[in-house]
Amino acid sequence: MNRYNIEDTIYALATAWAKSAIAVVRISGKGCIGTLSKAIGGKVDIRNKPSNSAIYCRLISPVDGHHVDDIVLTLYRDGHGYTGEDAAEISCHGGLQVVQAVLATMAELGFRQALPGEFSLRAFLHGKMDLTRAEAVNELINAQGMTGRAMALKRLNGDLFRRISDIKATVVRIMGTVEVQLDYSEDEIGEDLTFPMEELEKAIEALGTIRDSYNTGRLYSQGAKVVLAGPSNAGKSSLFNLFLKEDRSIVSAQKGTTRDYIEAMCTVGGIPIRLYDTAGFRSFSESEIEEEGIRRSHSLVEGADIIIYMVDSSDMGAMDGSVLSDPRCIAVLNKSDLKDVDMDGFVKLSVVTGAGFSELCSRITEKLTSDLGVSDESALVIENDRQKENLSRAVSSLQAARLAVESGLPLDIVSMDIQEALEALGELTGEVTTDDILDRIFGSFCVGK
Template sequence: MVCLKAMQRSYMDTSVPIAALATAPGESALAVIRTSGPGAVGLAASVFSRPAALAAARGLSLVSGKLVDPASGQAVDEVLAAVFRAPGGPVGDDGVEFFCHGSPAVIRRALSLLEAAGFAPALPGEFSFRAFANGKTDLVKAEAVQELVRAGSEGARAEALRRLEGGLSRALRAAREALVGTLAEAEARLDYAEDDDAPAGGLELAALRGVRDLVAGLSASYAAGRLFERGARVVVAGRPNAGKSSLFNLLVREERSIVAADPGTTRDWIEAGIELWGLPIRLIDTAGLRIASGEIEAEGVSRSRRLAAEAEAVVYLVDGTSGVEPEDRAFLESRPDALRVWNKADSPGCAQAPSGYLRLSAATGEGLPALADALRESVAPRFGRDDGDARPARDIQAARDIRVASERQKLLLDRAVAALDSALAGLDEGIPLDALVIDLREAADALGEITGEIASEEILEAVFSRFCLGK
């Protein structure tokens, strides 16, 4: 019933007061219930033990009291109420956030009280939508908040915060302004031209090229930006018994993968998400590479090869007690950038490592720091970092490079680049002004849609409905 009501409402109904749980449901010390919208403070006061104090509270102030069921006069929980007044606060509307105790029983009762008082259950991302509608944020920053909510690693957090701080929005706005300037000039000329297909020569090309390069650069940054969300895949490969699962467990710091003296122990790949130098890594242990003896093992081997081919980095282990075999050479030829590791260095039977191999003992951990350094050098550039260091000291330098992480943004950037390429090629070939105007408008619109300056209702709803409830 509640869901149906929420579904029928549109994000555009910004006059409806809304409420939602902003913290994760379940047992916790505290839960935050957000309310927002016209009349929100008065409505919240109607279920509060000190209605006059709440109704009179200034923006950004706290009032302590109880949530009370007005029908029975019964208290529901002791709470703190944070008050926001339009146009202040995160949303830019009047609102009250209740800090309650975090039991499902309290949350259920509090939400039903608020609903009875006149709040509609908020749609996903509806608070952010209203902040956007009130000019408190643009679409890129709103998406950055959502990325921050979902950040699974130190690096992803720092990246999302950078976008929230507005670097990307500023770059996009500057690019769009430059375009709109050229567009205005072209349109003015079109107005004065004798006919619509007057040639477009003489317009400022350098500015257009600059915009095109900036936009293309942002689009290219998506590969790195997305990696922060997805994690870089690092595959541990090698022949059976080389010690892959031992190394995997060492890096994951858990006995996740079965280690045994029998070759062919790992039949299917297993994955663990870890964080190295603040970067999200998906470490993948694979089945040993060899001519398989059965159908299951053969499938395991072919999966290993596929995973290694798709991975951002490969750590290739050779058992130093048995040496390099033809299978090893064949693999390393197919993946020359793999990090070569000579394992079982602790074993008395371990031979001298050939050049180009890092010595390691997955059993004792000897050689692990050098392997970690080499891995960092190979993975960090994929993230658009020289060294992958995400500590705050480097943030100032890192702020200069902005990365795009949303597919929506990337597709729009590509649309702008295509239109700009067409405009630039056209200018070289002396296309008529009206054709140029179409290209420039297309590019400016694509950029405007990224920040939301010109986004349609439908687009906005599609973006915000992917956000969390209560955000």
């Protein structure tokens, strides 16, 4: 790749740029341990220390010898570390001044600041992981809910890679049969060889299943937009606070309390939810500000995945029928502690006592997952656009091969379609790749990963 020179030794802060107890600076590159030894004070000689050893030592400036920090240095040799090349991790004190001084020391040693994703790129280039695992690293770091985390971890452990490799082996076998028939005449082969249609069907189905898990993966990684809407004073802000388990939005008996909408993240049934508390709908408003708030509520409702339409069971006059009939809507009758009303299709809730809250949560997860097929964290699920595109390409090429066989087209056409599917699968795992693809994948990682 042009942007990355893998001959350099690179360094980066692997932990967040914020004050903390410990910070970790990562270093990687051929011969980096020898160079790093110039910045280790006292009698410690790290050049002879074995791989995976952790050494408590003093970091000094290689320029003027001043004491930078007391550190724990972990060394990785012979491909033992993340990147598959000589590498080290400095655990230093987590103050920002300390971190800055440690990073400056790395620059003094002649090391270069790593680009985003450069450690993972090196891990890929040194064969430590395939592309699906490398992408899973990023997906795991960005996971917002427990289910999304578990799904990313399965991919990191190689489940996706192994599944794709198995299917690919089948496709290679099919290709073999086609090639034999292309290379030899019918007389030489005899009548034993026929096209393995059943195997092809199985491969198409297996790849299609993984491709179709994308929507589930997206939901658990990106989450859904849930908007609390309804007449003023219904208890929307109270419910918002209940979801967040904190007193976040102002609650008051006065109508028109919430003006500007408020948004926050939470998880419901393992699904990351971006939750919006909005200004209550009223036919008349007391100010221009409230009117603008109501206008914003309507536009949030338009873009919602789920609308929780909330009504006060003791004040049911003002219901908006158009929202209630919307398929995205979950209707809620709140304040059931004050008045116990049963209405078909409505979830009966009391934000004050918590009664009905778990049913509301189940209704949200049901609605979000009902069309997905898989929502089980043990399932193999993808969440990545690139992987989905490659799988779609592989599926359509194999479908084209099937059609070609069924239509009695020449075998070299069948062979071309199967070849195209194999290329798509090769790109998926990274066996076949280009600088452009690598740039796109690793460029989206954070620095230090």
